[in-house]
Amino acid sequence: MEIKTYSESKQQHAESLKQTIVEAAAILLQEQGPEAVTIRKVAEKMECSTKIIYNLFNNKDGLIKLLYVEGCNVLATSFQSVSKQEKLENYLRALCEAYWDFSRNNTGYYQLMFGGVFGEFKPEEESIHATTTALQQFIQVITEAIEAGLIMEKDPVQVVRVIWASLHGVIHLYLGGHIENLETTKALYDKSVTNLIRTYMRSSTC
């Protein structure tokens, strides 16, 4: 089984080529922002015709989709490097901090994934799944909080979505220019995190 057929070899080469193109696009994305991710610019960077990108990805959304999943991987890695704390409260706070850091250190990915800059692009099943996977630590900590009786809500995913929305809301208002500066934004973000922890990490028997 070590010998690959030509067809397999060709397909494998296509996959590796796709990955190279995605990486080139990712560099464009991170260095020059989402609007620099253009078929022609990617083709120029790869020193190839635009046609081969269309042959491999079908259309631009096909490329964006892979960038989206790539961004999910980066986010997942960020979360994985957060050391698990004893107290759930501290762990949740650290995860929120990691999410903030991701939006700061990978603004290109953040805008592509969650910023709505590609009005046309909507994540489909696979991208949604990658997102959920990236948020796994959040889901885990909320699941534990539910099991510990801290949260009445049964579905951890719904709780995570409420938390996610709060954090994303602050970041996105800033990216959209609705909050004047970064310091103010971070203060609002921290306030949101504190509110969320008060809401979800305190015993509700009070």
Place this chain on the structure above:
Amino acid sequence: MEIKTYSESKQQHAESLKQTIVEAAAILLQEQGPEAVTIRKVAEKMECSTKIIYNLFNNKDGLIKLLYVEGCNVLATSFQSVSKQEKLENYLRALCEAYWDFSRNNTGYYQLMFGGVFGEFKPEEESIHATTTALQQFIQVITEAIEAGLIMEKDPVQVVRVIWASLHGVIHLYLGGHIENLETTKALYDKSVTNLIRTYMRSSTC
């Protein structure tokens, strides 16, 4: 002072023409979404050359900016039609509901103002001011809550921003395709509202 100079008359005519063009663009926005708001499409609807739009608005951002302010007026009107409740808690809840309704009934405006669909466009001072004015009821209810000693935070604007971010986060995740359906989204939205009220409308002496 009733007689206008020609210069004034001309300028007035220009202002009225600008308003007509903004209204045409607004119809395009609401009927076909943000990506349909195109200089050429607006010019076609107005049956005029694209040049006169550039003469009046300088560039596309000039037109978008007026649409933004127009959207702020629509939002402000929505809030004004919310009858003030005795209990601050109920009033805040009603305002949150009005914000949700605005996003549903004026999705085009919402995306233009807060959706980040025009990657380039960022609101400047005047637009920011119009936004703050639109959110005046929110600021008022929070100010009263601070005066009543329900909230420790001193700056009502910052509190409103945290609330706004939570609500916007849910709506924007839905518009971006990260929440599958509208019913789920509304449930998350209501959960966020409940959390916010528990956080800001209950005496913190507990």
Place this chain on the structure above:
DNA sequence: TTCCATATAGAAACAGTGTTTCTATAACTC
């Protein structure tokens, strides 16, 4: 009024986008 200067609008063009078509060449099959 007549003449000139200026302002303005219309059409076309430019530079950029996503995407498709056409064609020549390369690759694979027999």
Place this chain on the structure above:
DNA sequence: GAGTTATAGAAACACTGTTTCTATATGGAA
């Protein structure tokens, strides 16, 4: 080696925002 098929390259198409060019109309002064 011949013939079919796949593929890549260049060019073209249909859009976008924006600018330029030119003819016209409009303004003010003699």
